[in-house]
Amino acid sequence: MYPKTIQNFIEKFSKLPGIGPRQAARLAFWLLKGPKETRQNLKRALENLDKDARACELCHYVMDSSTSLTIKNDGNNNLPAGRHGCHFCDNPARDHATICVVEKETDLATIEKSGVYKGLYHVLGGLFSALDTAIPANLKMPELIKRIEGFKKSDKKIEEIILALSPNHEGDLTAYYLEKLLRPLKVKVTRLGRGLPYGSDVEFADAQTLSGALESRKEIK
Numbered sequence: 001m002y003p004k005t006i007q008n009f010i011e012k013f014s015k016l017p018g019i020g021p022r023q024a025a026r027l028a029f030w031l032l033k034g035p036k037e038t039r040q041n042l043k044r045a046l047e048n049l050d051k052d053a054r055a056c057e058l059c060h061y062v063m064d065s066s067t068s069l070t071i072k073n074d075g076n077n078n079l080p081a082g083r084h085g086c087h088f089c090d091n092p093a094r095d096h097a098t099i100c101v102v103e104k105e106t107d108l109a110t111i112e113k114s115g116v117y118k119g120l121y122h123v124l125g126g127l128f129s130a131l132d133t134a135i136p137a138n139l140k141m142p143e144l145i146k147r148i149e150g151f152k153k154s155d156k157k158i159e160e161i162i163l164a165l166s167p168n169h170e171g172d173l174t175a176y177y178l179e180k181l182l183r184p185l186k187v188k189v190t191r192l193g194r195g196l197p198y199g200s201d202v203e204f205a206d207a208q209t210l211s212g213a214l215e216s217r218k219e220i221k
């Protein structure tokens, strides 16, 4: 129905989360009719993702490659000498004894906006699903274990791991596996408490609900 150029655009854009073929077609025509500058800016923003963004080696949150080089590693974190972390891992003002485990970057952003949490993060990059028979390779679970072991070996105190996973089936499964993996490390593991309705997503929680859930977090035993 559409010319090849538009079909190709629809095919690529409908792979994005939350975008179906119909929205992709609408986007294509909106962009095509708009100023060339909008398309150029989008193209540059996409190129910059490849060029300038990379994952923090510790927490796997995204960071700008360029700014990371200007941050001084003063030994207040768990990074090897000469390596640089993101503005959470490399920030001495954060509480380095608490790690909040989140599914995705946008969950981290919601928690930050609530303003009640001042510790470190660990971005898992997804959740366990009911169909998984082993830990999915893309989940940064082994990295979390290694990170905590590293903390312990270097005598840095680690007081609490907060599992800020959405209260749904996948979140429960992930919390279950994480708790099993973390148990031998003898570290306190808590999970977000009341307020978040079952089946909801951390990302879309409002600041008040999230701070309530953080304050009423429960220890997993």
Ligand SMILES: [Zn+2]
Binding pocket: 056, 057, 058, 059, 060, 061, 085, 086, 087, 088, 089, 090
């Ligand atoms: Zn980091």
